[in-house]
Amino acid sequence: MVKRVVKITVTPGKAGGPAIQQLSQYGLDPAKVADEINKRTRILSNYGINNLFVELEIDEESKRYVVKPELPPIGDLLLKAVGKDTGSHQAGKEIIGNISFEKVAEIAYIKWEELRSRDFLNAVKQVVSACRSVGITIDGKDPKQVLKELSGEAYQGVIRKFEDMLRQEGRL
Known part of the structure; x- marks a missing residue:
């Protein structure tokens, strides 16, 4: 072969x-x-x-x-999503933009194979953490707050939507 x-x-x-x-x-x-x-x-x-x-x-x-x-890094996708070229110079203190949770899940979906997470929720958590490091809020909330809310039902509908898409494509 x-x-x-x-x-x-x-x-x-x-x-x-x-x-x-x-x-x-x-x-x-x-x-x-x-x-x-x-x-x-x-x-x-x-x-x-x-x-x-x-x-x-x-x-x-x-x-x-x-x-x-060959996909761009998560940080680059996040910056493109908010229309910026560079991230925050003071992670956690300087906010450069806001992104929807749906967009966060979409980036986790795009990067799924590279993230090597056990499940889609953990992939989303990686993207949420990257939001904090580049200075992006999610639906107006600090990414730390969103990480806490992920254990509840707040975002389960969006997560299920992308999990279903991954299953249909044979990627999950």
């Missing part, structure tokens, strides 16, 4: 052009690969990311492939 790794640069949700066409030399259907990349990266188009590296691991015998987008 010979595997080849190919890296291409795409615009999230809009893969196409010469970068995708070159994949035909490996016996892949460029349209099918573009659809898979678009499906995996479409959500990132909401964050104003123009160029994203995507790694394709190709089995040259079976022509099967795995799409692995």
